[in-house]
Amino acid sequence: MKLTTFDHFNCSLAQTLSVIGEHWTLLIIRDAFFGLRRFDEFHNSLGISRNVLSVRLKKLVTAGIFEKTDGPGHPEYRLTEKGLALQPALVAMTHWGDTYLPNPEGKRLTFVDRRDGKPIKPVGIYAADGRRLKPKEIKAKAGPGLRNAEPYARTVPLEEVEGNA
Amino acid sequence: MKLTTFDHFNCSLAQTLSVIGEHWTLLIIRDAFFGLRRFDEFHNSLGISRNVLSVRLKKLVTAGIFEKTDGPGHPEYRLTEKGLALQPALVAMTHWGDTYLPNPEGKRLTFVDRRDGKPIKPVGIYAADGRRLKPKEIKAKAGPGLRNAEPYARTVPLEEVEGNA
DNA sequence: GCAGTTAAGTTCTTTGATAGAACTCTTATG
DNA sequence: CATAAGAGTTCTATCAAAGAACTTAACTGC
Numbered sequence: 001m002k003l004t005t006f007d008h009f010n011c012s013l014a015q016t017l018s019v020i021g022e023h024w025t026l027l028i029i030r031d032a033f034f035g036l037r038r039f040d041e042f043h044n045s046l047g048i049s050r051n052v053l054s055v056r057l058k059k060l061v062t063a064g065i066f067e068k069t070d071g072p073g074h075p076e077y078r079l080t081e082k083g084l085a086l087q088p089a090l091v092a093m094t095h096w097g098d099t100y101l102p103n104p105e106g107k108r109l110t111f112v113d114r115r116d117g118k119p120i121k122p123v124g125i126y127a128a129d130g131r132r133l134k135p136k137e138i139k140a141k142a143g144p145g146l147r148n149a150e151p152y153a154r155t156v157p158l159e160e161v162e163g164n165a
Numbered sequence: 166m167k168l169t170t171f172d173h174f175n176c177s178l179a180q181t182l183s184v185i186g187e188h189w190t191l192l193i194i195r196d197a198f199f200g201l202r203r204f205d206e207f208h209n210s211l212g213i214s215r216n217v218l219s220v221r222l223k224k225l226v227t228a229g230i231f232e233k234t235d236g237p238g239h240p241e242y243r244l245t246e247k248g249l250a251l252q253p254a255l256v257a258m259t260h261w262g263d264t265y266l267p268n269p270e271g272k273r274l275t276f277v278d279r280r281d282g283k284p285i286k287p288v289g290i291y292a293a294d295g296r297r298l299k300p301k302e303i304k305a306k307a308g309p310g311l312r313n314a315e316p317y318a319r320t321v322p323l324e325e326v327e328g329n330a
Numbered sequence: 331g332c333a334g335t336t337a338a339g340t341t342c343t344t345t346g347a348t349a350g351a352a353c354t355c356t357t358a359t360g
Numbered sequence: 361c362a363t364a365a366g367a368g369t370t371c372t373a374t375c376a377a378a379g380a381a382c383t384t385a386a387c388t389g390c
Contacts, residue, residue, distance in 0.1 A: 001344065001345045001346060001377070001378045001379075002345085002346065002347095002377090002378085003188065003346065003347070003376090003377060003378085004188075004212070004213075004377080004378075006192065009192075010268060010273060011192075011195070011259075011262075011273065012258075012259040012260070012261075012262030012263040012266070012268075012273055012274070013191065013192070013195055013255060013258050013259045013262060014192060014262075015262040015266040016258045016259070016261055016262035016266065017191060017192070017258070019266070020258075021186075021188070021191070023168065023169075023186070023347090023348080024348095026178065026182060026186070027171065027174075027176075027178070027179060027182065030176070030178050033300075034305075038366080038367085039366070039367050039368070040365090040366060040367075043367095047169070048169075048348095048349095049348070049349050049350060049351090050350090050351095050367085050368070050369080051348080051349085051350090051368085051369070051370080051371095052347085052348060052349080053368090054367085054368060054369075055347095064265075073357060073358065073366090074357080074358095074365095074366065074367070075366095075367075075368095082265050084300040084301075085261060085264065085265065085300070086261060087290060087300045088257040088260075088261075088288050088289045088290055089254060089257035089258045089261055090178060091290060092253040092254035092257045092288070093177075093178050093181045093182070093185075093254045094176075094177040094178045094181070095177070095253075096177075096181055096250060096251060096253075096254055097176075097177030097178060097179075097180040097181035098177040099250065100229075100247050100250065101177070101180040101181065101184070102310070103175060103177075103310030103311075104310075105309050105310045106308050106309030106310040107308035107309065107310050108175060108176065108177055108307075108308055108310040108311040109177070109305045109306065109307060109308060109311060110305070110306045110308055111290070111303050111304070111305055111306075112303060112304060112305075112306055113292045113293070113298060113302065113303060114301075114302050114303055114304050115292075115302065116292075118292070118293045119293065120290055120291060120292060120293070120298065120303055121290075121291040121292065121293055121295070123253050123257070123288065123290065124253045125252060125253055125256060125276070125285055125286075125288065126285060126286040126291075127278045127280075127283070127285060127286065128278070128283045128284065128285070128286055130286070130295065133278060133285065135198075135249040135250070135252045136249075136279075137278065137279050137280065138276050138277065138278060138279055138285055139276070139277060139279050140199075140274045140275070140276055140277075141274065141275045141276075141277055142273075142274060143271050143272035143273055143274060143275050144270050144271030144272065145267070145268030145269075145270045145271040145272050145273040146268075146273040146274060166348065166349040166350070166373065166374045166375060167348090167349085167374085167375065167376095168347085168348065168349085168375065168376070169348080169349075188376090188377075189377095203337080203338090204337075204338050204339070205336090205337060205338075208338095213377095213378095214377070214378050214379060214380090215338085215339070215340080215379090215380095216339085216340070216341080216342095216377080216378085216379090217376085217377060217378080218339090219338085219339055219340075220376095238337090238386065238387070239336095239337065239338075239386085240337095240338075
C-alpha cells in the first residue's frame with residue numbers, strides 16, 4: 001500500500017509530478033527562487049517538519065533540481081538549470097491563483113522584466129504567430145514516444161478531443 | 166497532526182496548491198482535458214482507488230474546477246472555465262517533463278494550433294515585446310495584496326533577489 | 331415484474347506518510 | 361573551553377492512501 005508513484009505512466013505530466021508533485025515540494029522550490037538556500041531557512045519559512053524537509057531536499061538533489069554545495073560553513077541548496085526551468089510552470093500556477101483565488105486587497109506579486117521593469121506577458125498558450133489561444137483552440141498530437149497502447153492514448157482518440165491539454 | 170494545508174500562506178502559488186496540489190488531482194484534471202467525464206473513466210484510466218477519487222472529485226467541484234452534471238443516465242464531471250484556465254500550467258509542466266524526463270523514443274505529445282496544425286509557441290516567460298526571458302531576467306514586485314509582514318516578503322528583500330519567481 | 335448487469339459511490343482495514351518534539355552531531359564564536 | 365547555532369536524525373502519534381468489499385440506483389432483457 002505504498003503511496004502510488006506516477007512513474008509508470010508514459011506521460012510527461014505524470015513524470016513531472018513524480019518529481020515535484022509531493023506535498024511541500026513546489027513550495028520549497030518557490031522559496032529557492034526567492035533566494036532561500038539553507039535548511040533552516042526553508043524550515044522557518046514554510047513551517048515544514050524537519051524530517052520531511054530532509055527527505056524532500058534529498059530527493060530534489062537526486063533529481064537534479066537542487067545542487068547541494070558547501071556554503072560558508074554550512075550546506076547550501078541551489079537551483080540547477082533544470083530547477084530554474086520550472087519557472088514557467090510556477091509562474092503559470094501563481095497567475096492562476098492570482099486570478100481565481102485572489103487576495104481581496106489586490107495582486108500579491110507582479111513579475112516584471114528586470115531590464116525595463118515592465119510586466120511580463122501573461123503566461124499562456126500562444127500560437128506560432130503570437131495569437132493568444134484559448135483552451136479549446138489547441139489539440140494534442142501523439143509523437144513517437146506515445147504508443148497506442150498507452151492509457152491516455154487509448155481512452156480517447158486524441159484527434160477528436162475538444163479542449164484537450 | 167493533520168496534513169498541513171497551504172491556505173494560510175498569502176501566496177498565490179500556495180493557494181493554488183491547496184486546491185490542485187494533492188496526490189492525483191492534477192492527473193484527474195489532465196484526464197478531463199483529454200475528454201474523460203465519468204467516475205469509472207477516471208478510475209480505470211488512473212488506477213486511483215475509488216474512495217480517493219470520490220473525495221478528489223468532490224473537492225474539485227466545490228472549488229469550481231469541475232461541474233457535476235447529469236449526463237445520459239449518469240453523472241458527468243466537466244471542466245469549468247476556471248478548470249480550463251489551468252491549461253497553461255499543465256502544458257508548462259508537460260513541457261518540462263518532456264525536456265528533462267524524456268521518453269527515449271521521442272516526444273510523447275505535441276500541442277498544435279487546431280486552426281493550422283502548427284505547434285504552439287513553447288510555454289515560457291516572454292517580455293512585453295515578445296523576447297523570451299530566462300529565469301534570472303525577471304523579478305517579482307510586491308503588489309497591494311502583499312504586506313511586508315508576510316513570510317516570503319520577510320525572508321528576502323524581493324528587489325534584490327536573483328532569479329526569483 | 332424481476333433477475334442480471336453496469337456504474338457510482340461508500341465503508342472498512344491495513345499500511346505508509348506526515349507532524350511535532352526531542353535528540354545527536356558538527357561547526358562557528360566569545 | 362564553554363556555549364550556541366545550524367543541520368540533520370530518530371521517535372511516536374495520527375492522518376491519508378491502497379485495495380477490496382459492499383451498497384445503492386438505474387438500465388436491460390425476458
